[in-house]
Amino acid sequence: MAQSKSAADNGNRESERRRTILRAAIDVFARKGYHGCRIADVAKEAGVAYGLVYHYFKNKDELLETVFDTGWSGFVTRVRAVVEGEGPLSAKVHGVVDVAFEAYRVDPRAVKVLILEIARSPAGSRINRQTAFVDAIRLSSELFIRAKEAGELRADTDPLLSSALLFGAIEMGLTAFVTGLADSRDAQALERAKAQIADTFLHGVLADASPGAETAAWKPEKPSSEKSSTKSKAPKRT
């Protein structure tokens, strides 16, 4: 709003103020949860008046919805890119995990809100947030459907469930950091967790009875650990 205010704002549904409020909402939601915070808290955090929140958002629910959609659509877009891209299954699985962890690295608070508020829908609320999660799971189940047809997967796996399990593992892995079970300041730990999630999902936890070949395929493969980070460093609007 520094220069062209009214003009730009009219055409652009994203005024500086609005973004400030959205940012504040993410922080407060992350700290106290959706139900645990009052609009007053958000306004205070944003350094604006109570009523201004209602100038930009119809009500508290729309505010959460916006926070949610913004963050989630960015995530889903990037997951879709991975799923629809080229390469072997294992690379894609690593890719999906990367996307999730990169999102966390960029904006842990936002991820915390997405993860923590995801399940609970205040009954009346429009789009059930579970639906969003389900969509993401369905989306990446494509991956497993195709992989299964190609014979890359064991025969007795259900693609949808596989997809759910991957997201479950990612979610809980992230939760470990979100809740402080693991130290999220430790970049090393994040990298290791990322690798372990994908590897466990692909190969299991057990020490492989068949040594060499299979096992060797995924471990030394991480010299360019930054490669994937770069890919998912795409702009994240929050």
Place this chain on the structure above:
Amino acid sequence: MAQSKSAADNGNRESERRRTILRAAIDVFARKGYHGCRIADVAKEAGVAYGLVYHYFKNKDELLETVFDTGWSGFVTRVRAVVEGEGPLSAKVHGVVDVAFEAYRVDPRAVKVLILEIARSPAGSRINRQTAFVDAIRLSSELFIRAKEAGELRADTDPLLSSALLFGAIEMGLTAFVTGLADSRDAQALERAKAQIADTFLHGVLADASPGAETAAWKPEKPSSEKSSTKSKAPKRT
């Protein structure tokens, strides 16, 4: 105790009424969520007067806390039994998954409450529910610590994270049923999901490059599939 009411009740902190209210609370929480329901709803469901809820529980929060602790402690007890029991790692992992799914079979509503209300805590509330989850994860991480020392696990696995991933997979697998992504009336589907969760966790999703031996070890191993169910059929106080 069925006859002698007042006498027994004095000594027994579990009067019939109290249990009725608890049961009603579980059902209403499962249906509308903690925040989405009024104490009036719980009272109506239980067929008692509004005020009686406050006779047995200090406030709404204590009610949720009790619902939570009751269900959770039962689950943790059974998980502990599995973890501290005898047998190879793979059997125990299957055992933990069994416990979770059996709990769901016995009382899906209660599990729904535990899963859905687990993450977010109303700020002021005493024991953070996340703590409970973290405890369970820590508990079963023992499993992986010991297994790792015994060389059963790949060297680069963090036991705590492994434990988290297992629970993440279980949770999301269960969530698939809770949210209706998968049909929970289908007993077959439940059995298959159970098997797939444990198998994926132990061996990964990939078609095993090394056939026979390793793969054969876990699949035919489930002739006595009721064994574990029986074990976890222990009294569940709700």
Place this chain on the structure above:
DNA sequence: ACGCCGGCTGATTGAAGAATCAACCAGTCG
């Protein structure tokens, strides 16, 4: 200069619902 316009303010209101409490009643005991 001046007043108009639109972003902005924050005290006020009204609803929702948690928690209270005084009265009620069904047994029990003396």
Place this chain on the structure above:
DNA sequence: CGACTGGTTGATTCTTCAATCAGCCGGCGT
């Protein structure tokens, strides 16, 4: 049989917020 106890009731009170709205600036056009 009549005092007494303690579980039970639900209208009433009290608190908390979401949402409103009457007006306040400060820039901009005239």
